[in-house]
Structure formats: C-alpha cells, structure tokens
Amino acid sequence: MPSHRGIIRILALGAVAFGALTLSACSYTEAAEPKRGNYLATQPDSGPSGGEIEDSLSVEDTHVPALARLDSALLTALQSAAADARASGVDMHVTSGWRSAAYQQRLFDEAVVKYGSVNEASKWVHTPSLSKHVSGQAVDIGPTDANDWLVRHGSDYGLCQTYSNEMWHFELATTPGGECPPQLSNPSDERAEG
Template sequence: MTYGEPARTTTGRIRIRKLRVAGLLVAIAAIAAALGDQWPASSSSTGSSSSAAASPIGAAPGELRGALGEADGAVPDGVMVVDDAIPGVAKLDPALLGALRRAATDAKDDGVELAVDSGWRSPAYQERLLQEAISEYGSAAEAARWVASPNTSAHVSGDAVDLGRDAAAWLSEHGAAYGLCQTYGNESWHYELRPEAVDHGCPPTYADPTQDPRMRR
C-alpha cells in the first residue's frame, strides 16, 4: 500500500491533465467555428442592405449603393424634410417640398417628424435601383411593381417622396389637407403632391405602379 498510493495519485493527475487538454481543444474549436461564421457577414457588408429583404426594393434607399451616394439622391438615416443640405430633399419639386414642410410643422405638434427615406434621385441611381429590383424579384415585370424606370419615375423628376413609417402614418390621416397623397396601394410610404386634394380629398390609389398610366410613357 505504501507504493500503490503514489502510483494511483500520479495516474489521477495524468487523467485530469488529459481532460483539461481535451476541454481546451473543444473550446478552441468552438471559437474558431464562431469566427468562421462571422467572417462572411463582415466581408459582405458592402452588399445590398439587409432591410431590402424585409421590404420592397427602394423602400429604404438611405443606404449608399455602390459608388452612387448623396449627390445622386441617396438619403442617409435621420434626414427630415427641412434638411436642405441633402440633394435628395433639396432637389424635390418646390411645391411638393413646401407642402411637406407645412405638414411637418403641424405634425411636430403631434410629436411626429417627417423623416425622408428617399426623395429626388438621379437617373443613374434610379437605374441602379431598377436593376437591383430585377435581380431581387427575378423579372422586369415583377420589379416594375416596385421600381419605375428612370424615364418614368416621379423620383427622378423630383415629384415623389418616400417617408418614414411614422410620417407616412400621420399623412395617411392628414395628408389631403396639404395636397399630399399616397399614390400606390402597395407603397404606403410613397407620397406625391395632388393640389386638388385640399378641396376634394385624395384620389384612389393605384394598386401598384404598373397600373399608373404615367408608367407607360
């Protein structure tokens, strides 16, 4: 027994060391796997916005796409209808912009700010959005339900604005008083100026842009 006890103790220590090494290897493998999973996400951060998958293409073009940035109409997050430094706002039709700013003054009394997701766009930016929509939806016909061509888009002419959720909800109730009307049933964020709406209310919406005669020019 005098010699057996040290032997058993030594054997126990060896087993403990083996278990610790095995545990360390498992931990290293888990860390390596986690890093491997994160790598594609970080390396693909310059791709299209993940929010585009949650809503139709063009719904939130605040993200700068490729080399096309603010000068082409991309609108950063947090922009309001009073931000003249942003071309996407400043290049809107003056009558539309004036109506939006009058509405913004009253909306503020209700605790709502008229945030702009998209406004004026350059033809190049509109074409980029259209091509992304075709890729996303699989056909030009389906993409046309969400994104117009540069030749027909009211955004390119400065006659349309896409608003944030709270702003669009407020205008859905009060917009007619300013001549601001939702144009398409499938785009609750898309507003255009209809001056006659002040006296007669907003006209019925088109189901989507493909039903709008202006899109067939």
C-alpha cells in the first residue's frame, strides 16, 4: 500500500493530467472542423450568453444567443438552406454563430498559445474587432457532409464559404443565386486586404 506521501503524489499527478486534458478539451481553434463545448464558465460573457454552443444546434434553436443574435438575413438564408439540405438527406447543424467580443478574444488568445504567435493564430481566428462572428455575420456549420452540401449549394441562398482553410465557415456574401466571391486562403488574408 502506498504511503501517505505516495498517495498525495499520485493524486497530484492525476490532477495535473486531468488539468492538461481539461485544458486540451477546452481549447479551441478553427484549425479543424469545430466541435464546440465544455468551456469553463469562468469568463464574463461565457456560456450560452456569450455565444458558446455545447455541441451543436439545430438552425431552429433561435432562443439560444448564438443564433438569436445572428444577422436576420443570414439566419433566414441558413434556415432555408438547412430545410433543403434536410430534404436531400443531409442534416445541418450550427457549431458556432454569434460570439461575444470576450468569447472571441478568448478563442484568439487560445489560438496564439496553440500556434505560438499572433501571425499564425490569425490564420485561423480573428480578433474581436475583425470577427464576423462578433457582428453576427458568420456561422460555422457541421458535420462535414453538411459543409460539403453548403459549399455546393450555398450560393443559391447567398451563403458562401469565405476561407479556403475553413470548410465550415459561411457568410452571407452574395445575393441568392449569385456568384460567391473568390475565397481567401485564410482569415489573415482579409486583414491584409482591409
């Protein structure tokens, strides 16, 4: 049987390992298809009121701030697209929508830690002043088959994939039936142009 000191050491190592797993699970960047959720509610504007989504939402969950605070034209286009995708056998879910400035800043800060610099993080996550999520003009979609469907049919609703490195990120960037503008390679390209 381990000594009292040995038990404390085992518990401490377990706590460190759990903390690392928790930090890893709580980190978010837009480097992979996003699956939101399980954020620690330690920040102002965290949780649903800050736009966080536990896992994903139906486009009909408009009582949740992440959808309720989307631009109304974007939400309408998204709901129409989701209904047509569903009729084609594709379920479409929102993995991120409107975000508070505090939540967006946290995502950006986490990306800086993950990628090691502001420049690298900017290829995946905007600062609050540049993010179209903060203004309610961007939405992230999942799963992958829904992204693929929306890449192929989104312009019918005015929805366009704006960054080639983010298959899930869509904005209302054309008129319904119009042509989507050329994709930027990543969010930092937009900053360079603007």
